[in-house]
Amino acid sequence: MKEFLGQVERNCISGGLLLLPILVFFVLLEKVWKFFQNYGEKFAHFLRLDHVLGKYATDIAGGVILILLLYLSGFVMRLAILRRFTDWIDDKLMIFLPGYEKNKKEAEAKLKGRTPKPSTDLPILLKNGDYWQPAHLVEEDQNGNAVVFVPAAPAKDHGQILIVKTSDFKILPETTLGNLDNSIKSFGKGILSFK
Template structure:
């Protein structure tokens, strides 16, 4: 019974952000169709080319709005506001920080909040993700489970036991989801 319950809950936590994203993009598409309407009325939508052109212009407008919103979010004026919203989303939406790390891994200009590391324990090392510095000589590390990397534990670890990896977030997560397959090829950073 626990397996069914946890699997259904995991499915819900996976689907809810996707459903919200689809709904938001659907609404954005409707709004952009209305905004682009006067310009697009000049294009005959009777032909397949006309309909395709209307859809292409609408999608390009959505991309443009997202780009402008991204510029505004990166600007100094809205930085504090965006940071506060980001903190609230991290608390309210499970998996938001995880999703944010995925997007940051794709965006080379972004500072990925979760950096892959190895954490030495007795006679083995575990994969983890550096979160932030803790008190003197220690750091906060997220230790994901395998193959479900969305669950795991948070540990305060001595800095001397942490070795940074020259791997990105996505490659490390992919390896963990495959029960460690390919982990031996992840380069260890030598400082």
């Protein structure tokens, strides 16, 4: 019974972690769309489109304004100062919105027309002297050797590649690579609860 309740708890937590970014995305999308509908209504009334298209004029005008804004933003993004500003906003969103980075990368890959290759790395703790260090298991061979990537906090994409013995690390089977990377970005917060 205790094992069953533990499984139910894990499933509920995993489900919450899956649904939370989706829910946040749709809430933000709804707020953005209402914002553009508001200005679309004023624009449609100004051009008298509401007399021709009726209740759909608001949606059409809001959509046109949104598309024009996206198009013009593409030109503005070529300016270096705005690119740094949007990178700063992305960094803040990655901290406060779980799953933002993953969803952003998936969206960028779809926009570029390519699907990212799924990572086969596994989250591990690497024995380093008297302490354990979070790392990625890249691959193992049959001779007991393994290739390990040790990220340098807070950058999860920069670090060292090491060849170690399989006895020098332990795999974290209940931890996802995304959770490990998020913990590394926040200087190790949450690693003690990883299993």
